[in-house]
Amino acid sequence: MIEIENVTKIYPGRRGMFGEQPPVTALSDVSLSVRPGESFGLVGESGSGKTTLTRCILRLEAPTSGRIRFDGHDFATLSPAALRAMRARIQIVFQDPFASLNPRMSVHDIVTEPMLIHRATLGLNPRAQTERAAELLDLVGLGPQYLHRYPHEFSGGQRQRICIARALAPNPAMVLLDEPTSALDVSVQAQVLNLLGDLQTRLGLTYLFISHDLGVIRYVCDRMALILRGRIVEQGETQAVFETPSSDYARMLISAMPEVAFD
Amino acid sequence: MALLDIRDLHLSMRSFDGAAHVLNGINLTVNRREVWGLVGETGCGKSLTGLSVSRLVPEPPGKYLAGQILFEGEDLLQRSEVQMQALRGTRIGMIFQDPTTNLNPAFRIGTQLVDVALSAGRRDPAVLGGARGRGARRAAEALAVAMLDKVGIPDPAARLQDYPHQFSGGMRQRVLIAMALIGRPDLLIADEPTTALDVSVQAQILRLIRGMVDEFDMGVVMITHNLGVVAQSCTHVAVMYAGNIVESGPVRAVLTGPQHPYTRALLQAIPTRGVVRGALKGLAGSVPNLITPPPGCRFAPRCTRAQAACRAGLPEMTGTQHRTACLFPGDRDD
Amino acid sequence: MTDIPAPPIVQESARSLSMRRALFRFRQSHLSMLGAALVILVLVIAVLGPWIAPYPDHVAGGVDTANRFKPPSWGNPFGTNELGQDVLSLVLAGTRVSVLAGLGVVVIGTLVGTLAGAVAGFAGGWWDEILMRISDLKLTVPGLILAMAVAAALGPGIVNMVIAISLSWWPGYARLVRGEVLAKKEEVFVTAARAIGASPARILFRHILPNIVSPIVVKMSLDMGFAILTVASLGFIGIGVRPPTPEWGTLLSVSRSYMPDFWWTAMFPGLAMFVAIFGFNLLGDGLRDVLDPRARR
Numbered sequence: 001m002i003e004i005e006n007v008t009k010i011y012p013g014r015r016g017m018f019g020e021q022p023p024v025t026a027l028s029d030v031s032l033s034v035r036p037g038e039s040f041g042l043v044g045e046s047g048s049g050k051t052t053l054t055r056c057i058l059r060l061e062a063p064t065s066g067r068i069r070f071d072g073h074d075f076a077t078l079s080p081a082a083l084r085a086m087r088a089r090i091q092i093v094f095q096d097p098f099a100s101l102n103p104r105m106s107v108h109d110i111v112t113e114p115m116l117i118h119r120a121t122l123g124l125n126p127r128a129q130t131e132r133a134a135e136l137l138d139l140v141g142l143g144p145q146y147l148h149r150y151p152h153e154f155s156g157g158q159r160q161r162i163c164i165a166r167a168l169a170p171n172p173a174m175v176l177l178d179e180p181t182s183a184l185d186v187s188v189q190a191q192v193l194n195l196l197g198d199l200q201t202r203l204g205l206t207y208l209f210i211s212h213d214l215g216v217i218r219y220v221c222d223r224m225a226l227i228l229r230g231r232i233v234e235q236g237e238t239q240a241v242f243e244t245p246s247s248d249y250a251r252m253l254i255s256a257m258p259e260v261a262f263d
Numbered sequence: 264m265a266l267l268d269i270r271d272l273h274l275s276m277r278s279f280d281g282a283a284h285v286l287n288g289i290n291l292t293v294n295r296r297e298v299w300g301l302v303g304e305t306g307c308g309k310s311l312t313g314l315s316v317s318r319l320v321p322e323p324p325g326k327y328l329a330g331q332i333l334f335e336g337e338d339l340l341q342r343s344e345v346q347m348q349a350l351r352g353t354r355i356g357m358i359f360q361d362p363t364t365n366l367n368p369a370f371r372i373g374t375q376l377v378d379v380a381l382s383a384g385r386r387d388p389a390v391l392g393g394a395r396g397r398g399a400r401r402a403a404e405a406l407a408v409a410m411l412d413k414v415g416i417p418d419p420a421a422r423l424q425d426y427p428h429q430f431s432g433g434m435r436q437r438v439l440i441a442m443a444l445i446g447r448p449d450l451l452i453a454d455e456p457t458t459a460l461d462v463s464v465q466a467q468i469l470r471l472i473r474g475m476v477d478e479f480d481m482g483v484v485m486i487t488h489n490l491g492v493v494a495q496s497c498t499h500v501a502v503m504y505a506g507n508i509v510e511s512g513p514v515r516a517v518l519t520g521p522q523h524p525y526t527r528a529l530l531q532a533i534p535t536r537g538v539v540r541g542a543l544k545g546l547a548g549s550v551p552n553l554i555t556p557p558p559g560c561r562f563a564p565r566c567t568r569a570q571a572a573c574r575a576g577l578p579e580m581t582g583t584q585h586r587t588a589c590l591f592p593g594d595r596d597d
Numbered sequence: 598m599t600d601i602p603a604p605p606i607v608q609e610s611a612r613s614l615s616m617r618r619a620l621f622r623f624r625q626s627h628l629s630m631l632g633a634a635l636v637i638l639v640l641v642i643a644v645l646g647p648w649i650a651p652y653p654d655h656v657a658g659g660v661d662t663a664n665r666f667k668p669p670s671w672g673n674p675f676g677t678n679e680l681g682q683d684v685l686s687l688v689l690a691g692t693r694v695s696v697l698a699g700l701g702v703v704v705i706g707t708l709v710g711t712l713a714g715a716v717a718g719f720a721g722g723w724w725d726e727i728l729m730r731i732s733d734l735k736l737t738v739p740g741l742i743l744a745m746a747v748a749a750a751l752g753p754g755i756v757n758m759v760i761a762i763s764l765s766w767w768p769g770y771a772r773l774v775r776g777e778v779l780a781k782k783e784e785v786f787v788t789a790a791r792a793i794g795a796s797p798a799r800i801l802f803r804h805i806l807p808n809i810v811s812p813i814v815v816k817m818s819l820d821m822g823f824a825i826l827t828v829a830s831l832g833f834i835g836i837g838v839r840p841p842t843p844e845w846g847t848l849l850s851v852s853r854s855y856m857p858d859f860w861w862t863a864m865f866p867g868l869a870m871f872v873a874i875f876g877f878n879l880l881g882d883g884l885r886d887v888l889d890p891r892a893r894r
Contacts, residue, residue, distance in 0.1 A: 045461035045462065045463065046432070046461055058791075058792045060788070060791055060792065084794050087792070087793065087794035088793075088794065091792070091793065092789070092792045094785050094788070094789060096785055099784060099785040099786060100785040100786050100788075100789045101786055101789075102786045102790075102803075102804050102807075102808070103808065104807040104808055105803075105804075113790070113793065113795070113803075114793040114794070117793060117794050117795055117796075117799070118793075118794065155549055156305075157549075163789075166789075166793070170793065185304040185305050185488060186304075186488065186489075186490070186529060186532045186533055187304055187528060187529060187532045187545060187546035188304075188545065188546075189532065189545075190531075190532035190533075190534075190543040190544060190545035190546070191545030191546075191547070192545075193534070193543060194541060194543060194545060197540055197541055198541075212461065212462060213462075214462070215491075215533065215534045215535065216534055218534065218536070219534035219538060219540060219543065220534075220540065252463060253462060253463065255466075256462045256463050256465070256466035257462065257491070258462075258465065258466070258469075258489060258491030258492045258494065258495045259491050259494065259495075259535060259536070260490050260491050260493075260494040260518055260530065260533055260535060261494065261535070261536070262494065262515050262518070262519065279618050279621050279622070
């Protein structure tokens with residue numbers, strides 16, 4: 001589905017009045033491949049480069065070197081129109097459901113916006129867009145009666161469902177989940193995780209699930225990778241990584257997991 | 264005498280929509296060397312309980328309707344703001360979730376730590392080893408270095424000269440913990456102390472707090488939404504729901520044999536080892552609006568076990584060590 | 598799906614609820630309410646002024662030399678001026694000119710400033726440099742002096758004066774809007790819009806600008822008073838509105854030669870200005886407290 005080959009991202013240093021800042025290497029030689037229909041977990045702590053990687057995948061930024069291919073197409077060689085069409089195929093759900101919805105837009109406008117932008121590819125007239133928005137709200141467990149409400153009327157978990165509905169609107173093949181449950185209570189987290197699993201089976205989605213919570217990754221992902229200071233330090237089947245971690249970093253993270261267990 | 268004894272505390276918060284009864288009769292006793300985890304969903308009143316102990320709930324809109332907060336037998340609700348200031352930071356230490364907002368950016372952290380140590384020394388000369396005058400300042404500086412070392416900041420003597428922005432988030436949280444502990448508080452209120460931190464740092468900080476409890480003979484109230492953190496670092500736990508404590512007791516007893524359906528639901532929502540995909544149980548619904556709370560047991564509307572009796576009146580806490588406020592307790596699903 | 602979250606119980610629409618909330622907070626402050634009352638009074642007079650003036654012919658330029666410099670009385674509550682005109686009528690009629698000119702200045706300044714600030718903040722780079730340096734340039738010259746120079750070059754007249762003042766007015770809005778746009782650009786929902794492929798224009802007009810309306814409205818309201826004062830100042834120094842068109846600054850300017858003996862000729866236009874400016878400032882403060890609660894408390 002998506003192949004990331006030897007991606008390096010270096011932010012150039014700045015020369016200011018008070019001295020120079022050295023260039024920052026956010027990603028160095030990262031290679032990953034996510035297979036169609038799987039959930040791939042990417043685990044890293046703050047500053048590990050996982051956010052930079054999502055920005056490169058979404059083409060919000062261009063990698064300094066290396067290639068990212070989606071469905072066999074190299075992003076860097078696509079025409080602007082083709083890139084735009086490609087954008088519909090990869091969607092993202094962000095961590096903070098309170099910040100990722102425009103407070104001045106109704107749920108209807110939020111969910112139909114991707115359909116409006118990609119109407120060339122999707123070919124939906126305004127009425128069909130509204131109908132689809134209602135279906136999507138049903139799909140994420142909210143119900144169409146919320147179409148004309150505004151984000152501040154919803155709880156964190158409900159907002160995250162709206163974000164998921166928006167991500168599903170342009171019929172994506174792949175969804176990046178950037179810490180989608182970190183801001184939620186554990187009771188709500190469980191609901192959202194189950195919803196995501198449900199949607200994956202129903203719609204055949206591919207997930208790239210980014211989290212710092214190993215418990216969540218273990219529950220959701222088929223395969224996983226650990227990223228530390230811009231480098232992938234371990235990659236493999238989730239179960240194998242948990243049972244027989246090969247890197248010190250993985251062992252340290254697993255032992256530091258706050259589990260509800262007494263021995 | 265207990266270090267902290269909260270008795271039947273009622274707090275209401277006034278807002279545009281009306282007065283919300285956010286703490287509805289809290290009873291909590293914390294002894295020295297006990298680490299109490301206070302858990303529950305967002306909006307259950309756990310942070311307000313912590314803030315009440317340090318009297319940091321703004322009044323108005325907050326208003327204490329009834330109850331006492333006894334700190335070594337003395338009711339903190341009767342104390343004036345000036346008297347509270349003398350307690351805060353010295354006898355009652357506080358750590359908050361966001362380390363960026365609680366350090367003054369304009370002063371070196373050394374200055375800030377030494378100030379706290381000096382004021383603690385004025386109250387209790389033993390903190391600075393009985394030193395006075397210039398000797399007190401030297402002792403306070405030595406203490407600051409020792410505290411930073413203890414919280415795991417490398418090269419502490421040199422870092423005293425640094426400003427808060429020169430520290431990373433995790434390091435800043437450690438500085439705050441050092442600052443909370445430098446006055447040797449008897450009671451530490453830690454509100455989500457590790458939520459903003461990476462897992463690896465979190466484990467270190469929790470170990471640190473746990474180690475200091477015995478060393479300084481402290482009592483701790485740790486507010487968190489993470490039951491894993493509770494299991495790893497607390498001796499006791501109190502589960503809060505909509506302004507009530509619904510279950511409390513020694514941490515192992517509560518987490519391995521939860522009696523209240525809410526505690527059970529929280530535990531079942533955690534993706535622990537061996538839970539297969541799709542088997543996690545979410546808890547439907549949300550914390551009720553506390554302006555017009557549901558009658559009787561406030562958890563009844565979300566409870567699978569609720570019956571008519573549950574809606575008749577608020578259940579009392581029953582039990583001795585492991586206590587729960589439920590008419591139909593039990594650690595099995597029906 | 599078994600885990601359907603409980604629907605929030607809301608009877609009325611969110612918009613009306615948040616409006617009621619805002620109104621509630623606004624009404625908590627007596628000063629805000631006083632400001633709103635004064636502004637409404639001024640606006641009503643601005644609309645009805647010429648019709649409720651007791652001596653409409655004086656407003657049109659008619660004189661009554663027999664009744665020069667009459668002190669305030671029941672017939673002429675504000676007295677009469679050097680031409681025997683009723684000061685109350687002139688002040689009432691002058692409201693329209695002053696308020697319209699002030700409004701014109703603020704609206705033009707807002708439009709130009711918002712456009713410049715939005716482009717500078719959103720496009721960044723050279724656009725930002727050029728627009729912001731121009732606005733810096735404007736800020737180095739005192740607004741009134743610049744307006745005087747431009748008004749002198751364009752010639753007298755209300756429209757020219759409004760244009761002249763607006764030219765010195767927009768940089769304030771440009772700076773405000775640029776700052777707000779820069780801040781909103783980093784919001785997650787803007788990144789989310791970019792990720793779904795939204796065009797820059799869409800991001801600016803649909804996602805960023807609607808979210809910075811509040812500070813602009815607050816600034817407009819706070820600026821209204823000062824704009825009215827500036828209009829009056831130009832009238833006072835004689836390069837704004839010319840007599841016989843009644844305008845507060847011009848009225849004040851003419852009557853200064855008759856101070857202090859015929860104090861009422863200057864006092865009442867001045868009082869009118871005071872009331873209008875005071876009202877708009879109080880309203881602006883109140884709006885700021887409601888719309889932008891971070892600024893206070």
